Amino acid sequence: MQQPIHRFKAEFFKALGHPARLVILGQLRGGERSVQELQVALDMDQSSVSQQLAVLRNKNIVDSRKEGTTVYYRVRDPMIFQLLDVARAIFNNHLIDTQAILAQLGEEPVEPTPRL
Amino acid sequence: MQQPIHRFKAEFFKALGHPARLVILGQLRGGERSVQELQVALDMDQSSVSQQLAVLRNKNIVDSRKEGTTVYYRVRDPMIFQLLDVARAIFNNHLIDTQAILAQLGEEPVEPTPRL
């Protein structure tokens, strides 16, 4: 139970456990992005984006490359996207549950057949 | 960014972000298990196991079934295992990083070719 490998795996999943970080990964599906581009896409301030990127960086989920004063981020292992795809499939299988949880979160429900 | 669907996905991944819960899911690969069986397998006290199961239950990741005074848990969607398999593949692809992080966690490194 307290095997380090499980702690590590848990850390990995925890890194995925934040809306902004999921959106960042979604953006990175289209290839590398600068912090600024992400900042615009996410409508978040620079500091916050940088912080979320730091979390992903610390868990080796993303990599960065500096070009001049701009830093470009990319996903380290494309298999991450496969992981997100499987997750999406799971969500689609359980839309009703999803709606229940969203309601519980006090949010409006998703449409009948959402593009996740 | 603040779309509820991302919040929901994040909640899902957060639920996977705990060593004990990952071990529980690992146990449930072999089919349903009673709380007691899990308690023994994880070497945790009853209350803690119950609480971790509650987290998984609240996120609709597991289902429970009562038989007399015993409660059996099972994974709701086998695709969860597929997700864990992809995660494992990612970890295997990045063993060096894994070791780096384990070191950072102050733990002993894993063997060269671990069975995850």
Next chain:
DNA sequence: TGTCAATATTTATATATTGTGATGTTATCA
């Protein structure tokens, strides 16, 4: 060198999660 733009880190505070122990609940059975 001085300044600016892009990004990172720090700091403080708020919030959430965890771990542990105590208490509740429910079903069985004497």
Next chain:
DNA sequence: TGATAACATCACAATATATAAATATTGACA
């Protein structure tokens, strides 16, 4: 009904994570 077994939930201190604002770093360029 009373006792017990199997779980669940509650309560609270400890720890971790999130959020936001301020400050630091780095590279380009005048």
